[in-house]
Amino acid sequence: MNKLICHRLSAAICAALIALASPALAVDEELIILDWSGYEDPGFHQMYIEQHGDSPAFSPFGEEEEAFQKLRAGFKADVSHPCSQSVRKWYDAGLLDPLQTDKIAHWDDLNKGMVEAFKFGDSYYAMPADWGATAIAYRNDLVPEEDVQSLQVFVDPKYAGKTSIADNVDDAYALAFLATGVSDWNMATHEDLDRASAWLREAHKNVRDYWVDGTGLAQLMAPGEVVIAWAWNETPTTMNADGHPIGYNRETTEGSSTWFCGYVDLADGPNDEAKVYDFFNAWNDPGTVDYLVNAWGYGHGNATAMSMIGAEALESSYLTDITSVPLLFQGPLNYDLREAMIAEFEMIKAGF
Amino acid sequence: MPWGRPRISPEAASGLVLISPTFIYALLLLATPIAAVVLLSFWTQDYLDLQRTLTLANYQKAWSEPIYQSLMLRSVKISLLVTVATVLIGFPIAYYIAFMVPPRHRPIWLFLITIPFWTSYLVRIFLWKVILGYGGVINGSLVGLGIIEEPLKFILYNQGAVVLTLSHAWLPFAILPIFVALNKIDRSLLEAAEDLGDGPVRRFLHITLPLAMPGIVAAAIIVFIPTIGDYVTPRLVGGPNGLMIANMIEVQFKKANNAPLGAALALSAMFVVTLISLLFLLAVRKYLRPNQ
Amino acid sequence: MPDNDVAPQPIIQTVGVDKSFGDVQALRSISLEIEQGMFFTLVGPSGCGKTTLLRVMAGFEQPTTGHVIIDGKHVAGVPANKRPTNMVFQNYAVFPHLNVGDNIAYGLRSKKMAEDLIRRKVSEALEMVGLSGYEARPSHALSGGQRQRVALARALVLKPKVLLLDEPLSALDKKLREQMQSELRHLQRNVGITFILVTHDQEEALTMSDRIAVMFSGEIAQVDSPATLYQRPCSRAVAEFVGFMNFLDVRKLDTDSGRVEIEGLGTVEIGPRQAPGGFDGEIVAGVRPELFTILFDGEPTAERLCTGRITELQYFGDMTYYEAKLDGIDRTVTISMRNTSGREVLEVGAKARIGWSPESLLILS
Numbered sequence A: 001m002n003k004l005i006c007h008r009l010s011a012a013i014c015a016a017l018i019a020l021a022s023p024a025l026a027v028d029e030e031l032i033i034l035d036w037s038g039y040e041d042p043g044f045h046q047m048y049i050e051q052h053g054d055s056p057a058f059s060p061f062g063e064e065e066e067a068f069q070k071l072r073a074g075f076k077a078d079v080s081h082p083c084s085q086s087v088r089k090w091y092d093a094g095l096l097d098p099l100q101t102d103k104i105a106h107w108d109d110l111n112k113g114m115v116e117a118f119k120f121g122d123s124y125y126a127m128p129a130d131w132g133a134t135a136i137a138y139r140n141d142l143v144p145e146e147d148v149q150s151l152q153v154f155v156d157p158k159y160a161g162k163t164s165i166a167d168n169v170d171d172a173y174a175l176a177f178l179a180t181g182v183s184d185w186n187m188a189t190h191e192d193l194d195r196a197s198a199w200l201r202e203a204h205k206n207v208r209d210y211w212v213d214g215t216g217l218a219q220l221m222a223p224g225e226v227v228i229a230w231a232w233n234e235t236p237t238t239m240n241a242d243g244h245p246i247g248y249n250r251e252t253t254e255g256s257s258t259w260f261c262g263y264v265d266l267a268d269g270p271n272d273e274a275k276v277y278d279f280f281n282a283w284n285d286p287g288t289v290d291y292l293v294n295a296w297g298y299g300h301g302n303a304t305a306m307s308m309i310g311a312e313a314l315e316s317s318y319l320t321d322i323t324s325v326p327l328l329f330q331g332p333l334n335y336d337l338r339e340a341m342i343a344e345f346e347m348i349k350a351g352f
Numbered sequence B: 001m002p003w004g005r006p007r008i009s010p011e012a013a014s015g016l017v018l019i020s021p022t023f024i025y026a027l028l029l030l031a032t033p034i035a036a037v038v039l040l041s042f043w044t045q046d047y048l049d050l051q052r053t054l055t056l057a058n059y060q061k062a063w064s065e066p067i068y069q070s071l072m073l074r075s076v077k078i079s080l081l082v083t084v085a086t087v088l089i090g091f092p093i094a095y096y097i098a099f100m101v102p103p104r105h106r107p108i109w110l111f112l113i114t115i116p117f118w119t120s121y122l123v124r125i126f127l128w129k130v131i132l133g134y135g136g137v138i139n140g141s142l143v144g145l146g147i148i149e150e151p152l153k154f155i156l157y158n159q160g161a162v163v164l165t166l167s168h169a170w171l172p173f174a175i176l177p178i179f180v181a182l183n184k185i186d187r188s189l190l191e192a193a194e195d196l197g198d199g200p201v202r203r204f205l206h207i208t209l210p211l212a213m214p215g216i217v218a219a220a221i222i223v224f225i226p227t228i229g230d231y232v233t234p235r236l237v238g239g240p241n242g243l244m245i246a247n248m249i250e251v252q253f254k255k256a257n258n259a260p261l262g263a264a265l266a267l268s269a270m271f272v273v274t275l276i277s278l279l280f281l282l283a284v285r286k287y288l289r290p291n292q
Numbered sequence C: 001m002p003d004n005d006v007a008p009q010p011i012i013q014t015v016g017v018d019k020s021f022g023d024v025q026a027l028r029s030i031s032l033e034i035e036q037g038m039f040f041t042l043v044g045p046s047g048c049g050k051t052t053l054l055r056v057m058a059g060f061e062q063p064t065t066g067h068v069i070i071d072g073k074h075v076a077g078v079p080a081n082k083r084p085t086n087m088v089f090q091n092y093a094v095f096p097h098l099n100v101g102d103n104i105a106y107g108l109r110s111k112k113m114a115e116d117l118i119r120r121k122v123s124e125a126l127e128m129v130g131l132s133g134y135e136a137r138p139s140h141a142l143s144g145g146q147r148q149r150v151a152l153a154r155a156l157v158l159k160p161k162v163l164l165l166d167e168p169l170s171a172l173d174k175k176l177r178e179q180m181q182s183e184l185r186h187l188q189r190n191v192g193i194t195f196i197l198v199t200h201d202q203e204e205a206l207t208m209s210d211r212i213a214v215m216f217s218g219e220i221a222q223v224d225s226p227a228t229l230y231q232r233p234c235s236r237a238v239a240e241f242v243g244f245m246n247f248l249d250v251r252k253l254d255t256d257s258g259r260v261e262i263e264g265l266g267t268v269e270i271g272p273r274q275a276p277g278g279f280d281g282e283i284v285a286g287v288r289p290e291l292f293t294i295l296f297d298g299e300p301t302a303e304r305l306c307t308g309r310i311t312e313l314q315y316f317g318d319m320t321y322y323e324a325k326l327d328g329i330d331r332t333v334t335i336s337m338r339n340t341s342g343r344e345v346l347e348v349g350a351k352a353r354i355g356w357s358p359e360s361l362l363i364l365s
Helices: A012-021 A046-052 A064-072 A084-092 A112-117 A145-149 A151-155 A169-179 A190-204 A214-221 A234-241 A273-284 A286-296 A303-307 A311-316 A335-349 B010-041 B057-064 B066-100 B103-113 B121-132 B137-144 B159-184 B187-195 B200-228 B232-237 B245-253 B259-283 C050-058 C100-110 C115-128 C144-156 C174-191 C202-208 C226-231 C236-241
Strands: A032-036 A057-061 A127-139 A228-232 A246-249 A256-266 A327-329 B044-046 B049-051 C010-021 C024-035 C039-043 C065-070 C085-088 C162-166 C194-199 C211-216 C219-224 C246-254 C259-262 C266-269 C284-287 C293-295 C304-315 C319-326 C332-338 C351-356 C362-364
Touching: A032 A064, A046 A273, A046 A286, A057 A064, A064 A084, A084 A112, A084 A256, A084 A335, A112 A127, A112 A256, A127 A145, A127 A169, A127 A214, A127 A234, A127 A273, A145 A246, A151 A169, A151 A190, A151 A228, A169 A190, A169 A228, A169 A256, A169 A327, A169 A335, A190 A335, A214 A228, A214 A234, A228 A234, A234 A246, A256 A273, A273 A286, A286 A303, A286 A311, B010 B259, B044 B259, B057 B066, B057 B259, B066 B103, B066 B159, B066 B200, B066 B245, B066 B259, B103 B159, B121 B137, B121 B159, B121 B232, B159 B200, B159 B232, B187 B200, B187 C085, B200 B259, B232 B245, B245 B259, C010 C050, C010 C194, C024 C050, C024 C065, C024 C194, C024 C219, C039 C050, C039 C202, C050 C065, C050 C085, C050 C162, C050 C194, C085 C144, C100 C115, C100 C144, C115 C144, C115 C174, C144 C174, C174 C194, C174 C202, C194 C202, C202 C226, C211 C226, C211 C236, C219 C226, C219 C236, C236 C284, C236 C362, C246 C332, C266 C304, C293 C332, C304 C332, C319 C351
Parallel strands: A032 A057, A256 A327, C039 C194, C039 C211, C085 C162, C162 C194
Antiparallel strands: A127 A228, A127 A246, A127 A256, B044 B049, C010 C024, C010 C065, C211 C219, C246 C259, C246 C284, C259 C266, C284 C362, C293 C351, C304 C319, C304 C351, C319 C332
């Protein structure tokens, strides 16, 4: 599980370290993947290695906006890995080519909800790849189970200075919308946003620190400095593996959330399109699904392969299907609303 | 001279030739980016595109919205506290090295002062997290000794922690110029003051301190200007209330996708820093006159 | 070495002062008495301890053993700022961040004197050193001589019992130095304050002082008036240091009768005053250059005569310095002659009759 040190949200530092440490990580200089630092793990593209003898070239990033601006500034890559919220923006900026779905193996096995989220006009623009849950992680030795049955625990004065929320606008607003009764943010209005923001302002008063990456959150929770966190499912898995008493509840009254990301075919990619699809297919391979779930604790977009993983593995990674409570699916959002969310979230974090 | 003076003397011409590579280098690497940032600050961001109509809207925002005002004020406050702390802590150390340490041991002392630079700044920040943290060295010791029952929370993730970490990081930059200024003071001036009737305190206030002033001013400026733009430290030890203006600039350039506002904030911060530095220099100018 | 004729109260006195810096002994049992109102000079080669002695008096150094008495009071442990002494430093130590007026007012302000009184005193002090109206002048705009005067005024304005001057003239050029020498002397007479001057320049010591202490390697060799010091040096080292002296070997010595045979000069009888150190040790005979006379035709003869040949000469206008090799021995002596009217200047190679008197001889060791 050490791989989790670098992942979706980890700071640019990590990307920079990797960029410095491994300038010539991959020998196949043909296909260039602009990816989250950490995703160069060969376990994710074994089939590609078998086909081409080596990994493609990876160029790491730490934040989506960093990748976006790099591409707009003229960086040439073939494939990238934005998350649900950004795909629309990248599409609007003309960075994406439509996917030729017939060239993608297991296309029909992919999670329908996620696939449709990436459909603009008549074409699909991203292949769902990895996903995870965001829910309440708590110190089950210090917090009674009944306290974490509702998301309102984040505004409970009892936990002042003992909570942490992701330093990530989507996860934070997923929490705030759920807590204020919105479980599909595509239906959210600006009034809903205002209510969510007001709730988040309340929650801010309890926040010890906004966590940036899993390691940082683990450091806050291990000594009991933070006892309740709005966290990804990797946190309880990794921390339990290290022997820390961490519980995870995705089934609070108000529900919990899931995030997902996908691989895109970048327009004007310098290299052979066929290799792009080889890379996609390698990701969709059931072997990769197995590796992603077991070694990284993330879910995979290949729903069929996920269902074959076995309930026990999914349960221990907190990736089971949730039907009992609302599930806020962090699908692409109207950009107007999202910009307002970003601005509000920065204000809230700064105490305004 | 009947034929008139040449416009540029040969010495001046060769001087110009000598400095021109440096000048061009500075122009390309300093002036050009700043000019670009200035231009950017007068544009606006419209989702994916930059609107190139010149406008003051970003500056209006930067100077009128409470969040930016407050972050700017907080940054100035933190930087000033760091400056005061480094100078107050650095001065006695510099004084000790300049006046108490025998001259042959001084290089060793100066060398020891620079040891913190051997480790990466990030490592040092994380060390402070370890020291100040909830389960950290201070709390661990205090709890272990039974002095407190619950670990103290107010020592990390706040402005105080930012001030402490920055002060530690910038202390050598304060010690060195103050040491140089103190070391330059002619010892006979101090003896003269004593001879004329001064006790140690009056001598310090009337001779040592004014003569060390150029070093103190240099230290203050060296510490104040960069710390106001620091964003790693507040991000890592500042917690929710310890963020500074540079963090907001970063947010504008990245997450908030509003580079023009980020540029306006950056230039506003530059303006504030310049203004405060100039006011400070103006206030202490009488100590900066040429010496013997 | 107290003077016996009149005995005014010594203003400053050192009793058996020793000072060591680690292994280095800078002062060895220095006992001195300096009378009120005197211009006293400590002279010696560099490293002889004269500055250390001055600093012990000022209170910047504490003696290892022995003690200092100023104006009848023991000052052991009294810091420099509490002593009735003031110092003029070698580099003047004019405060660079203060103007002339504030420099001079510094000590008065330290004593918390009223501002209007300070202003008057500063202006008087400036007048005394010839810098009237210089109050507002920044100190970095002063010349070397002006700094010197500011330093003097700054110390004298405090009316110290003793003014200590640490080589104050060594940084000035020759002409300015000579001017300042006479100014200092005048100033001392006018203010009546005891001056103790440290210098390595014996000529400066002779021209300025009432009394001079000659120091060698941490010890006092002789304390006397300039004339006595010159005429009756107590040792060969003092004689060599103060002015110039010719030295001739003593060939035979009869201690009982005081008869000595000196190379090139013959046998003479020496009175007790002519051998201040007695006849012990390695003794030589010393004659000042002006006590030899070259006898020109028609001039009266001298008490004793010898002959020689001029090997070199230096002409100074009023004086001529000759080097003459004495017949019969392998040694040259220096002879100084005043160029009185009509007296010719001998040329190199000329034969000379040289006159001298047995009373002018000193036996030194």
